[in-house]
Amino acid sequence: MSVIDIELAMKHLLAEPEDKDLVQSQLDGAEMAAVAYLNRAFFVDQAALDSARASVPAARNQARVAYDTSMVLAAAIEDRFQSCEAMADAQFVFSEALTAATRNARGMVINKAIEAACLLKLGHLFANREEVVTGTIATELPQSSKALLAPYRIGMGV
Structure with a gap:
């Protein structure tokens, strides 16, 4: 579920009511992209953050418990190659879980800059529904969503 209100997104896009499901999906994607770039989560209010x-x-x-269990099971696999692969998978799953937890630990309440960045990204996704555009020249605006997000970024993100 999005942090940004769907009605605000619909107004931003001047979208038709029948586009609401598409807009919600793209809004979710825009917010996920912002979270990945920031390397931290954002929440609707302080209570949600807390x-x-x-x-x-x-x-x-x-x-940690799931990782330890997976490592014990992986070590019990007789085939060395399969055991190593199972350990690598366990490490990956553990790393992803820790990353998700860390994003929440370093989270913040959404502000107008993050909201604007997500709406800019949403506008791009809504206007350009295909990966390839023919017959036009596309130019990124100098005040892009990344410029709005950069002051709140932790680490390298994505």
């Missing part, structure tokens, strides 16, 4: 942060220790503990 709730997400409170869940971090349990999420990390659950990830």
